[in-house]
Amino acid sequence: MTQAALAAVETPAITAPLSADDIARLLPHRYPFLMLDRVTALEPGVSAEGIKNVSVSDAVLAGHFPGRMIYPGVLLIECVAQLAAVIYGSAALVSVKDTSADVSGRVGYLAEVRQAKFMRPVYPGDQLIVRATSGARMGALISVTGQASVGREVVMTARLVVTERDQEE
Amino acid sequence: MALTLEETTERARNRQELCADVKALLVERLDLDVNPTLIGDDQPLFGRGLELDSIDTLELAMAIEEKYEVTITDDETDSLLSLNRLVDHVEANRS
Numbered sequence: 666m667t668q669a670a671l672a673a674v675e676t677p678a679i680t681a682p683l684s685a686d687d688i689a690r691l692l693p694h695r696y697p698f699l700m701l702d703r704v705t706a707l708e709p710g711v712s713a714e715g716i717k718n719v720s721v722s723d724a725v726l727a728g729h730f731p732g733r734m735i736y737p738g739v740l741l742i743e744c745v746a747q748l749a750a751v752i753y754g755s756a757a758l759v760s761v762k763d764t765s766a767d768v769s770g771r772v773g774y775l776a777e778v779r780q781a782k783f784m785r786p787v788y789p790g791d792q793l794i795v796r797a798t799s800g801a802r803m804g805a806l807i808s809v810t811g812q813a814s815v816g817r818e819v820v821m822t823a824r825l826v827v828t829e830r831d832q833e834e
Numbered sequence: 835m836a837l838t839l840e841e842t843t844e845r846a847r848n849r850q851e852l853c854a855d856v857k858a859l860l861v862e863r864l865d866l867d868v869n870p871t872l873i874g875d876d877q878p879l880f881g882r883g884l885e886l887d888s889i890d891t892l893e894l895a896m897a898i899e900e901k902y903e904v905t906i907t908d909d910e911t912d913s914l915l916s917l918n919r920l921v922d923h924v925e926a927n928r929s
Contacts, residue, residue: 777889801899804908806892826889 679755679764681707681714688715691754692747693769697724700744701751701795710756712798713748717813721789736787741795741821745811746775748797753807753829773828776806781823791815805829853921856898860917863897864890875918883916902928 683691683704692699706714719736726734750772757768787793793813800808805828813821837845857870866884877883879894886894891914895906898920904927906913913923 777893779893801892801896803892803895803906803911804888806889808892808896826892 679707679709679758681705683707683751688751691758691768692750693772694747698743700740700747704748704751705794707751707755709759710752710799712796713752713755714794714796715744715748715751717744717793717795719787719789719791719793723789726789734789736789736791738781738783738787738821741783741787741793741813742775742778742781742811742823742825744793744795744813745797745809745823746825746827748795748811749799749807749809749825749827750829752797752799752809768832770832771829773805773830775825776828777826779824779826781821783821785818785820787813787815787820793820805831849921849925852924853917855901856917856921856924859897859901860884860894863893873917875921876916878916879914879920898924904928 681704685699685702688701688704689695689699694700700717701715702718704713704715706712721734723736725737725740729735729737754768754771757771758764758766761768793815795811795813797809797811800810802808807827807829809825809827811821811823811825812819853875854870857873860866860873860879861868861870864886868884873884879886880888891911894914899905902924904924906923910923913919
């Protein structure tokens with residue numbers, strides 16, 4: 666058995682793909698604010714990639730805007746923030762060696778948005794590929810770089826700071 | 835061991851240059867609306883000093899790490915209290 670396989674036996678792994686139900690077990694967000702449909706790649710504590718399908722049935726499009734539906738740019742930021750929570754939530758599961766533990770209470774706040782750019786509008790029917798990479802940490806603060814693409818076209822890039830709560834707090 | 839006048843002058847000049855560089859880095863990375871040459875060496879970075887907040891500590895730590903390859907850990911955040919302390923930290927840990 667390889668060393669990686671041995672490690673997998675010792676530590677229950679949390680690996681992509683994660684279904685919408687898997688994501689709902691990691692995050693406290695619920696309808697209408699659970700954004701991610703699927704996590705397609707995941708390295709706990711480091712990075713993740715997910716899918717968000719933008720549909721005409723999304724309630725927010727009824728008001729943004731009537732007759733000219735555009736998926737709100739701020740919700741693209743939220744997609745990255747939720748993916749960041751998947752990254753640190755899955756790392757917490759790995760560290761407690763229990764993939765059924767409830768880590769949704771670790772989700773903290775969005776603390777900062779820097780250098781957000783929206784290259785083109787996102788419309789119903791677009792499939793967003795959202796990517797997030799976790800960077801430097803200080804205390805509860807985690808720096809995150811994120812982007813969203815439709816097909817091969819990058820539609821949004823941003824740097825965020827999010828916080829992770831210590832569940833004992 | 836006592837330093838010669840030349841060594842002392844050289845050291846002071848290096849320190850001054852490093853202080854100026856760190857001030858410029860601060861202003862650039864944190865988008866501060868202040869002239870870097872007007873920042874005092876002993877000026878507190880937070881509160882009534884440069885009015886940085888706790889969220890800025892992460893950006894500042896990242897900037898210092900990128901430029902000087904010096905990390906600031908959770909236990910070393912005292913180094914962010916004033917410009918002089920930050921420069922002390924960079925000088926002491928720079929390779």
